[in-house]
Amino acid sequence: MIIRWSPQGSLLQSIAQPDVTELVKFDCEQGADSIDSIERFTNAVDAFVSQHSINRKQLVVCTGSEITYLVRIARGALDAEPTHDSIRFAIEAVLPLDAEAVEVDFLPRGGTLICAAVETTPLRSFLDALEHRGLEVHHIVPESLLVYQHLIAAQKIPATVQLIRKTQGPGNWLEFLTIANSVPVAWGKCSTNNQAFSQELQMQTELLDIEAPRLWIQSDDAIDKDGESSAVNAVEVERIQVDWNGSLAAASQSLLSHQRQAWFDLRRGTLAEHDPLRAIRSSVRAFVIMFFSAVLVSCAALCWKASQYASRGNGASETIAAVFQETFPNQRASGAVVKRMKSEHIKALGQRTTSGGVEEPIDAIDVLVPLADAFPPDLAMAVRSIRINDGDFVLDLDLGSHEQAGTVSRALEAAGFHTEPPSSVRGSRGRIQTSLRGTFSPSTAPTTEPADGR
Amino acid sequence: MGDKTNAFTTRYPTWVTAMLALAALFGLFISYHQYASTRRSSGATIDDAAQVQKWAREIVQARHRPRVASLEVEPPDRISRRVDVALSAAEIRPSSLLSVDPQAPSRVGRTAYQLRATQMVLQDLTLKQVILFSSALRDAENGMTVRDLSLTPRTNPLVQEEHWNVRLTLTQMIFSPISDL
Numbered sequence: 001m002i003i004r005w006s007p008q009g010s011l012l013q014s015i016a017q018p019d020v021t022e023l024v025k026f027d028c029e030q031g032a033d034s035i036d037s038i039e040r041f042t043n044a045v046d047a048f049v050s051q052h053s054i055n056r057k058q059l060v061v062c063t064g065s066e067i068t069y070l071v072r073i074a075r076g077a078l079d080a081e082p083t084h085d086s087i088r089f090a091i092e093a094v095l096p097l098d099a100e101a102v103e104v105d106f107l108p109r110g111g112t113l114i115c116a117a118v119e120t121t122p123l124r125s126f127l128d129a130l131e132h133r134g135l136e137v138h139h140i141v142p143e144s145l146l147v148y149q150h151l152i153a154a155q156k157i158p159a160t161v162q163l164i165r166k167t168q169g170p171g172n173w174l175e176f177l178t179i180a181n182s183v184p185v186a187w188g189k190c191s192t193n194n195q196a197f198s199q200e201l202q203m204q205t206e207l208l209d210i211e212a213p214r215l216w217i218q219s220d221d222a223i224d225k226d227g228e229s230s231a232v233n234a235v236e237v238e239r240i241q242v243d244w245n246g247s248l249a250a251a252s253q254s255l256l257s258h259q260r261q262a263w264f265d266l267r268r269g270t271l272a273e274h275d276p277l278r279a280i281r282s283s284v285r286a287f288v289i290m291f292f293s294a295v296l297v298s299c300a301a302l303c304w305k306a307s308q309y310a311s312r313g314n315g316a317s318e319t320i321a322a323v324f325q326e327t328f329p330n331q332r333a334s335g336a337v338v339k340r341m342k343s344e345h346i347k348a349l350g351q352r353t354t355s356g357g358v359e360e361p362i363d364a365i366d367v368l369v370p371l372a373d374a375f376p377p378d379l380a381m382a383v384r385s386i387r388i389n390d391g392d393f394v395l396d397l398d399l400g401s402h403e404q405a406g407t408v409s410r411a412l413e414a415a416g417f418h419t420e421p422p423s424s425v426r427g428s429r430g431r432i433q434t435s436l437r438g439t440f441s442p443s444t445a446p447t448t449e450p451a452d453g454r
Numbered sequence: 455m456g457d458k459t460n461a462f463t464t465r466y467p468t469w470v471t472a473m474l475a476l477a478a479l480f481g482l483f484i485s486y487h488q489y490a491s492t493r494r495s496s497g498a499t500i501d502d503a504a505q506v507q508k509w510a511r512e513i514v515q516a517r518h519r520p521r522v523a524s525l526e527v528e529p530p531d532r533i534s535r536r537v538d539v540a541l542s543a544a545e546i547r548p549s550s551l552l553s554v555d556p557q558a559p560s561r562v563g564r565t566a567y568q569l570r571a572t573q574m575v576l577q578d579l580t581l582k583q584v585i586l587f588s589s590a591l592r593d594a595e596n597g598m599t600v601r602d603l604s605l606t607p608r609t610n611p612l613v614q615e616e617h618w619n620v621r622l623t624l625t626q627m628i629f630s631p632i633s634d635l
Contacts, residue, residue, distance in 0.1 A: 313496035
């Protein structure tokens with residue numbers, strides 16, 4: 001739905017049926033923003049919406065040149081980067097309005113900022129009343145600029161053009177708009193007398209670099225009953241018939257469906273501030289749906305993967321129990337199977353192998369028996385002592401000669417002992433006291449008989 | 455009525471959606487936490503299974519090797535009985551056994567093994583008796599070996615029948631890790 005607002009009254013228009021309109025006049029004596037006017041206005045809007053089954057959530061408010069202005073500001077005039085706030089205060093110097101009483105939007109064009117400003121005071125109470133009734137205003141746009149933007153997009157008028165149109169409402173006024181490369185650069189209103197029209201024409205023509213065609217817009221809602229003014233007849237103009245209501249409806253539909261952005265959208269939070277997200281609600285809804293879907297899918301995927309890992313873990317637990325049962329058939333697998341298996345492993349290896357530099361002990365009998373067997377049987381000798389300690393032995397003998405010490409040593413070597421060279425001293429009674437040291441090492445024992453044939 | 459409906463549709467969905475979003479995020483967090491926990495425990499169990507299989511193979515292989523150590527220190531009464539049995543087996547008169555002196559177990563360096571020595575002194579034995587006695591004392595299943603043996607002839611070495619004074623140490627090796635099994 002479109003509300004074409006003016007201080008004298010509002011024209012309600014359906015977007016789906018552009019020809020369905022209803023005029024709500026305001027009582028001039030009480031003032032446009034009186035409580036009665038607002039009540040009557042909102043009642044009329046409610047009735048119109050109900051009567052024509054119009055979507056309450058999609059409203060476009062169009063403003064006229066009575067409260068909307070187009071201003072050019074040089075970038076250099078701003079102290080900082082252009083923002084809506086800085087422009088609002090810059091406009092204060094151009095228009096006789098307080099910065100707090102206007103809402104602005106702007107288009108950059110080279111070193112100039114084309115700014116649209118709307119007075120908020122007359123509008124605010126109407127918009128608040130609409131929102132209180134659950135009617136959601138999505139856009140507040142200058143009506144003429146919205147229609148011309150649509151006509152340029154539809155290629156019904158050139159992108160660089162000067163447009164003249166008789167305004168609706170009381171008075172004899174001409175609306176004069178200059179557009180350069182699809183950007184409005186000047187928007188003015190002048191009376192139909194020759195001098196005012198010529199001044200406005202000259203001022204706006206100076207803003208163009210090239211010769212632009214001039215079009216006289218003949219719209220159905222602003223029929224010049226008196227015919228074209230003499231001032232317009234004095235310049236060369238091309239007449240063009242425009243379905244104003246239809247174009248406005250199409251342009252509004254483009255805005256609501258996000259197919260196009262208005263040159264100037266003046267609902268910037270100050271006006272109709274009830275629901276800041278209304279313009280992006282569908283995007284937000286899509287985001288929310290996608291968010292919940294993503295979370296749901298993620299949860300499902302995580303649960304599925306978790307169940308897979310749990311299944312693998314259960315399989316591994318069963319393997320552990322089976323291995324334990326196989327290794328220890330007579331024992332029951334308790335809860336702490338791994339710990340128990342580790343303990344059994346340490347015990348098994350610790351009992352049957354030695355580690356940490358500890359060597360397996362060698363039994364003295366394993367040394368004594370082969371040692372006794374290794375003595376040459378035909379050798380006369382006396383054993384004074386035999387000491388065996390973990391495979392090492394010390395043998396003290398009394399022999400008849402030094403040579404016999406060598407004979408004993410070779411015999412022991414042949415039996416698998418590793419011996420050091422024997423030390424011998426001559427003792428009392430001519431006996432040779434010999435000491436033999438060695439180690440039992442059966443792996444180095446020769447397999448053949450000694451060469452001396454003992 | 456219309457106002458109330460509008461207020462509900464424009465205001466409540468916002469915080470309801472916010473609450474639902476928080477609940478969804480919490481659910482996602484719980485799901486991820488459960489997933490991470492399951493993955494971690496599953497990985498640990500799979501590692502444990504591989505380790506247990508390796509240990510089982512090594513235990514089976516170890517069973518084919520003889521024991522070298524016991525898990526328990528043999529009590530003194532068992533040692534006395536063992537000595538008595540060995541004396542009988544070697545047909546040694548009890549009077550030949552001069553002393554049996556069990557020592558306290560001592561750890562081998564910083565290893566997991568302890569040694570417990572029992573020193574014995576015997577006299578007037580033949581070499582055959584020494585061998586039989588020592589063989590009877592030996593018990594590999596309990597880590598018992600005669601590691602040290604010292605023989606000194608008791609009689610004149612030139613005499614045909616040899617008798618020996620014997621000093622031996624019966625050593626038990628005990629596997630006793632410092633940390634708990």
